[in-house]
Amino acid sequence: MNKMDFGNTFIWGVSTAAYQIEGAWNEDGKGESIWDRFTHTKGILPFRSRIYQNHNGDIACDHYHRYREDLQLMRELHIPNYRFSIAWTRIFPDGTKKSKNQKGIDFYHRLIDCCLENQITPNVTLYHWDLPQALEEQGGWTNRETYQRFLDYVDFVTREYRDKVPRWFIFNEPFVFTTLGYMLGIHAPGKMGLSNYYPSIHHVCLAQGEGGKIAKSNCPDAEIGTTFSCIHVEPKQSNSIFSDLHKSAAIRFDTLFNCLFLETMLGLGYPIDRLPSLKVILDKYFQQDDDKKMQFDADFVGVQNYTREIVEWSLFVPVVWGNIVPAKKRCEKTTEMGWEIYPEGIYHILKKYASYEKVKKIYVTENGAAFRDELEIKDGKVIINDIARIDFIQSYLAQVLRAKREGVPVEGYFIWSFMDNFEWAEGYRPRFGLVYVDYQTQKRYVKNSGYWYKSFLEGNAEF
Numbered sequence: 001m002n003k004m005d006f007g008n009t010f011i012w013g014v015s016t017a018a019y020q021i022e023g024a025w026n027e028d029g030k031g032e033s034i035w036d037r038f039t040h041t042k043g044i045l046p047f048r049s050r051i052y053q054n055h056n057g058d059i060a061c062d063h064y065h066r067y068r069e070d071l072q073l074m075r076e077l078h079i080p081n082y083r084f085s086i087a088w089t090r091i092f093p094d095g096t097k098k099s100k101n102q103k104g105i106d107f108y109h110r111l112i113d114c115c116l117e118n119q120i121t122p123n124v125t126l127y128h129w130d131l132p133q134a135l136e137e138q139g140g141w142t143n144r145e146t147y148q149r150f151l152d153y154v155d156f157v158t159r160e161y162r163d164k165v166p167r168w169f170i171f172n173e174p175f176v177f178t179t180l181g182y183m184l185g186i187h188a189p190g191k192m193g194l195s196n197y198y199p200s201i202h203h204v205c206l207a208q209g210e211g212g213k214i215a216k217s218n219c220p221d222a223e224i225g226t227t228f229s230c231i232h233v234e235p236k237q238s239n240s241i242f243s244d245l246h247k248s249a250a251i252r253f254d255t256l257f258n259c260l261f262l263e264t265m266l267g268l269g270y271p272i273d274r275l276p277s278l279k280v281i282l283d284k285y286f287q288q289d290d291d292k293k294m295q296f297d298a299d300f301v302g303v304q305n306y307t308r309e310i311v312e313w314s315l316f317v318p319v320v321w322g323n324i325v326p327a328k329k330r331c332e333k334t335t336e337m338g339w340e341i342y343p344e345g346i347y348h349i350l351k352k353y354a355s356y357e358k359v360k361k362i363y364v365t366e367n368g369a370a371f372r373d374e375l376e377i378k379d380g381k382v383i384i385n386d387i388a389r390i391d392f393i394q395s396y397l398a399q400v401l402r403a404k405r406e407g408v409p410v411e412g413y414f415i416w417s418f419m420d421n422f423e424w425a426e427g428y429r430p431r432f433g434l435v436y437v438d439y440q441t442q443k444r445y446v447k448n449s450g451y452w453y454k455s456f457l458e459g460n461a462e463f
């Protein structure tokens, strides 16, 4: 199999996100985001920090200052598409349009121009989790007002850069930032409980639908879509009386993980038939015409997939009434994130998404793996022979192709990530990059997976 098996309109790229790579957290007028605050605040429990070894994104990969070299390297690797996110706090430091910050606006002009000079197409995510802290102080996504502020931001940014950006992503993984940030407290802003979770879900659904419509009307010739975290879910196998309970727990997990934010956007409403707890949203937070507001006729949907989950029934976990069986308990080998390597999962997810009538086109906007990369010096050259990552990407790609051959309209694939970066609560420990970053010196070293991707993109690598 080689690149041409995917056809010549299939797009290839790499993904990153502002907070994970930029650094320069308080430079040139940038405002504080919830991730700045979260990483700078000690955990409630003295023996456990919120973030692995108290790492933060203050400097990260220093991409804010080094984007020219990074894009040069991307060009040398023949990567034609770069998906990155804009930090809302560089554009509007306090989240509102009256705080407009020209230096931040100029930075993204320079970044986008630099992509274009290197023949790299900019693919822009509008929100990859870094909400302005000033908005969080007024409730963040639990506050309906936040969605209005998001629309102002989307309106401004899509007008500002519309002549140069052909593809926009409204959100990155709404399920993850609402669940980890507003229900479980593992990610910024660290809120917990259903009274935060339900309103944040609803306001994000509104922002997704209305944001999409604004972006489309400002950029009629661009492709507008959004991205979802997708996980193939299976029930725990059992011959006991619990078997049916595990199966229904698996349906609830699948609905929450994979369907909620997609179906509301497609105009199908909240999937209350499969996840009855969501009815609270209708009773408490839903206003007249919200169903229309949540709808958006996206040009594509972005699928992001890394692993699968096995679930079992439980009486103790509200909403889903089930638990995830940790991959470490059931698999011999996992990635550095503790995630199972399960290539067929991406095939099942692609088939599932393609089965929705209104899904027109799918891009895989993130896929990749963290492994413990070892640096070797051979003949004075640094070599990182990350065979496991190459195997991972090849096996997942084979499943993407399988789905495509069966008629799934999948038209693109982006690797997470271009370079190692700040992996949220896991800090800098997991390395996902095609390019190794030495955080002490900020030197970049292309891993063998990066060289493999290059020759694949040149049409030379078969697998």
Ligand code: FCB
Pocket: 017, 020, 172, 173, 176, 229, 304, 366, 416, 423, 424, 432
């Ligand atoms: C996804 C996120 C991305 C990165 C990868 C590993 O859920 O979108 O920022 O953390 O996981």
